[in-house]
Structure formats: C-alpha cells, structure tokens
Amino acid sequence: MTDPFDLDSAASTGAPPPNDYLAALNETQAEAVAATEGPLLVLAGAGTGKTRVLTTRLAHILLTAKAWPNQLLAVTFTNKAARQMKDRVAELINRNVDDLWFGTFHAIAARILRRHAELVGLKSNYSIIDADDQIRLLKQVLSGRDIDEKRWPARGLLFGIERWKDRGMTPDKAAAEGADSDAAAFADGRGVELYRAYQERLLALNAADFGDLLLHGLTLFTGHPDVLERWQKQFRYILVDEYQDTNVAQYLWLRLLAQSHRNLCCVGDDDQSIYSWRGAEVANILRFEKDFPGAKIVRLERNYRSTAHILGAASGLISHNAGRLGKTLWTDADNTGEKVAVQGVWDGDEEARLVSDQIEALRRDGERLAECAVLVRAGFQTRAFEERFITIGLPYMVVGGLRFYERQEIRDAIAYMRVTVQPDNDLAFERIVNLPKRGLGEASLRPIYKLARDQGLSLARAAAAIAETDELRPKPRASLKALTDGFERWRGLLKTVAHGDVVGIMLEDSGYSEMWRRDKSVSAPGRVENLRELERALGDFENLEEFLEHVSLVMDMDSADDNDMVNIMTLHSAKGLEFDNVFLPGWEEGLFPHERALMENGDAGLEEERRLAYVGLTRARKRAGVLFAANRRIYNQWQSSLPSRFIDELPGEHVIRRAAVGLQGGGLSEQAVPWRARRRAAPEAGEPTSVPDTGAGGGSFALGERIFHQKFGYGRIISIDGNKLEVAFEKAGVKKVIDSFVVAA
DNA sequence: TATATTAACGTTTTT
C-alpha cells in the first residue's frame, strides 16, 4: 500500500511533523493513542479528554499510514457525536475525512445491510420504521389474533421484543430460551409467537425497525462467513465511543467484526452508563478482557474539565454506588472554583424563576448564554423553564425535545415522499391515503386490501388497479384515481425537477398543505411553516432516497445554533456535552431518582439514577447548581416532595446550601444556611425524615385517620402505600401526599 | 363517512 497522505511532501511543505499532535497529550492519553494494534480498553472518566484521545488516535492511524481512511470504523452513540468527531479529525489531519466510516451503530449497520439485504429476506431499498409504526404494526398483529389490547397492550409487547433484539435474539433463539421471560409470557405465553409474526410482517413490508438493523446484521455475519470476512477486511481498525452503553447485540456485532485482526479500541466509563433501560450492558466492559485476552487497559483519570469542588461533589456522590470498576479522578489543586450550590425552593415556578434570575446575573457578568445549561431528569420539566424564559425574554433552545422529524405534519409529508419513491411502502400509504380527507374510508379501502392480499401486491399498486375498475362508486373512485395518478406524476417529475420542488408540488397537488392552511387551530400556522422548512432542508441532500435514509436514522436536524442561547435538555441528551454553568433542577425523591426506576429495577435502578446525577454534575466546568422544590404540580395535582437522597450524598465540603427564599441575583457568594440535620446512617426502608416548617409527621398513620396538610387542609386517609398516602380532603378533594407532610388532626 | 362529544390515559430516559 502506498502512503495515503504522502507524508514526505507534506513535511517538505512545512506541515507539522506527524508527531506534533502527540505532544498535546498527557502520558496515559498518549499511551492510548499509540497502542494501535490489538484490543484496547480505555476507561475514561468524565472530562478526561476522551474525545481528544479518540480523534487523535484516528489521526495517528491515518498519519502513520496504517490504514486508508475507508478502512477505519468509528462508532458513536449519537449522530451529533459522530459529526463532532469527524470535524475534529478533519481538523487534526487537515483534510476531509469523508471516506471514514463514522456513525452510530444503527447507521453503520443499516449501511452494511443495504448491500446484503436479500440475504436476510429484505430488499435493498427496505425502509426503516419508527416507534409509531412499530406500535401500529403490533396492534395489527394483536388484533389479528383476537388478543385484548386492554389486557395486553402493544407497548408492553414492543418492550419485550426490543429487549430480545437488544440481546441479539431472533424469535428462534427467544423460543429456545424458554417461556420464563416476561415477554414470552405475554398474552398467556404467546410472546414468542407474536414476536415471530411481527418479524414476518416486517419482512413482508420490506421494513426493519431499529433493533433489526443490528439483529439482521448479526444473522448476516453469522450465516454468511464470506460476507463477514469481507467486512472484517474492510475495517482494519475499529473504534467505539461510549462503550458502556452498548447492548449485547452491538457487542456481538463488534466482536464478529474485530475477531480476525482484533484491532478494536473501546472507550467508556462505567460511571456514565445510563442506558441499561434500553438494553445496554455495563457488563460488556468486564467481558472485554475475557473475550479479547491480552487486551491492554488504559485508565484516564486526570480531569481537565471541572473545578475541584464540582469534581469532588460528583465523586462523592458516585462513591455511593457499589458496582463500580473504580476510578479516582483528580484535577489541579489550584483549580478550586466555587462550591456546588444546593438550593431548596417552594415549587416548580420558583425554581424556574430562580434559575432564570441566576442566568441573567451570569449574563451581566459576561457569561455567554450558550455556556449555561438546564439539565432535567424528565422531558416535562422543560415546560416550566420555557414558560419562564419566554416571559422574561431569555433566549433558549430545547435540545432534542420535540424532534423535527417526529412532528405530525413532517411525518405525513415524509409518508407522501415514501410512497412516491418506494411504492411498496404500505405503512406510509396507509398513513396518507385519506389525509387530507378525500372520502376514502374503511369501506373504500376494503377492496384495496383484498386485492393486495389476494394478488400479493403492495397497497399503492392495488389502489392504482382498483382505481381503474368500477369496484368503487364514482366519487371515491375519482379521488383514489387522483391520488394514484399523483404518485405516478410526482415520480416522473423527480427525473426532471429538483426534488425539493417536487415535494412542494406534491404537498400542493395532494391538498395536504391546503389542509393545514385552512385549519384554524393555533398550531396550524406553525405546521405550515415547518413544511416550508422541510422543503428547504431537502436542498441539503442529493436526492429523496438519501434524505429518507437520513430521516430514518437521524431524527434530528442541524439547527443553526450560532445564536447565544441557554440550553435546556434532559440529562440523557446532555451526555458527552459540557458547559461552564450547569443547573440541575428537580432533585426530589420520586422525580430524581425517578420512582419508576426504583420500582422497576430496585437498587440497580437507583444506581443508574445516581450515575445520571453524576453525569449531570460532571457536565459543568465552572459552576453547578442543584435545586429541589418542596411542591410540584403534576397534571392537576399538587405533590409534595422530599429532597433527593442524592443531595445528602454530596460531600459537605464541596457544597454550599442556600436559603430557600428571599435571595437571588446576588452573585454566587451567598451565605451558607445550615440545612436541617439529616441522619447519616439508617438508609433503611422509606423512613420519613422530618420536614421543614411542620416539623411533625410520622411514619404511622391508620386508614381512615383524620389528618391535616399544610396546603390542602383537613382530610381522611383512604389508602396507604408505603410513605405515600391518598387522602380525601374536605376542600381539596382526593390527593396523593407524602406522609411526612401530614400531621394527625 | 365525517364530525362532535366524551372517556381514558399518561410522563423517564432514545438510536
């Protein structure tokens, strides 16, 4: 092989000698970069320069001519991460890296699958379906078998199927595993049967869901050694980011690909594993050494991101987790910074107000808004902040909130494109046959379904055929014909007209745009605007097919983020990001740690929640603030809440407690206010802690007992569930409250 | 068939 980058001439033209980039690394980082051959596991704590190691390593391999760009595979967890890494590598080696295989597991697997689709029973133009379609399909499968959806909700089945797929299990393997799993027990033990039916349905539709991309990838590799060998040769070096969040299917997929040359480098942090609910297995980290004997392990423990107080608080918190590999992060002693501010507020509104005030204070001090982030546990929490920020005119953006491509009107428009480009896409066809309303209801559709079934045609083709017959009455027939002719015409237009314009024509001809223009609801104008935005975005793609692939996998759109705005996002989507100032609201029992995580997964769930808190804190470079509210309105109900146990777990020397009321805006040097003393020990069963103000409350109430609540007044207890009471209040009606907010009357 | 009204339901995190 010749030198892909012609280093000699690069050197002679004054470009930096290839070793320069190594000088920017510390000793362990350089070690991780230099060990290009053989299996390598990098345990990289938060803020230890993990991305730098990954990108430098890629650059190093390229610059030392160990491989061509297209022989490098770099797998990331999100598309954003892939993009960033790509840009940074390009910067390092000073040329474009379009030939590198950068992407998420799903994107890479989809790309490989396109080339061998027939081998797993798909066609290469298979479509990738999203969650909505999955549910729709499963509902069809269920109703076709007379299974009561009330008792056996499709969501539950989907969850089980996805766990199977996460573990790389086809229906056959799931059957072999036996009926003891929850998913197998679905609908009285018909889980596997339904899983199989669902898979058959997907194949018949020439469609794959997200899990299939990996699952089919596995069957492809294991069933066709020649194909596997081809890809093993293709990827001479494999890098994996966020390794702690890979699931078993992904792990097996990697192992197959890396088997021959073993040039696999995985970078991860067990303390940041936050996706076990989606099938991620931290155990993959432990397995690595076993499956790749002689693997080199490098630990990155020097933190370059956060101040000592922030790091100390985060470390103290995570030390409460039992199942850890154990790392000791450290930073420069002189980088002390400010203590983590912990502050209690009365309710969610006050919380939002306080955060906005503090952000404005920071802005006055010259901080950029883009360096401020509000990281919430659950999506609904963003609303309070949005409302507050809007009223005071503070620019913000919600990252990953309502994704562009998930909006109804965008999905509809995409369905039109799909049917046009992929006439066999029945799911897309079903979505828009009668949208806008064109008089094609159940009765008109029946003959189409029948014909499609009898002749083995797709719905769109069957519809075109029916439109030519007198099967339907004149009115529906005419409108069906208009639609099918439309698809034909638009397809033809694509050959001559720019695809963005074709989509515009499509949405006009079909009456779809018109439908929203005539809609008088408040959201309608926004939807029209979104459709316009969609047409504009189409320009960024070569053709419709490429765009549709992008949509299926990426589900987020590059928004121009050149404006200075506060970031609001969930803790999950904050992973991998960093900000100077981080606000962490909602640290309350029940919300964070989330009640459901605890209920469903017990201690393991709690530890994952704690890791999530750790991720949140370690996002901060200069300042971190934790908030909790004593009351939170959820739907209509007021819910009293206790401060999160995580607050107690923050080491006192790194934390400053601020008074609950009456002070804000005054910078960050408030006086410490002693918080109520908490018992250090006895983390036993939900023993109620004392509560501010009332000071009363006890664990034991009796059913029917008359009690008093600060906010709701007098009432009688109608049910007791642990420390949660349901109380029929005399004025306020039935509410759920925590026992410690209640006193005997 | 399409609309209007009512009931039920849900909020953890996402490729």
Next chain:
DNA sequence: CGTTAATATA
C-alpha cells in the same frame, strides 16, 4: 392538564 382513543350522532 392536554392529548388521544373510542363512541354517538348528523
């Protein structure tokens, strides 16, 4: 509370 699914009516 707000959205969506199911049901009754025009």
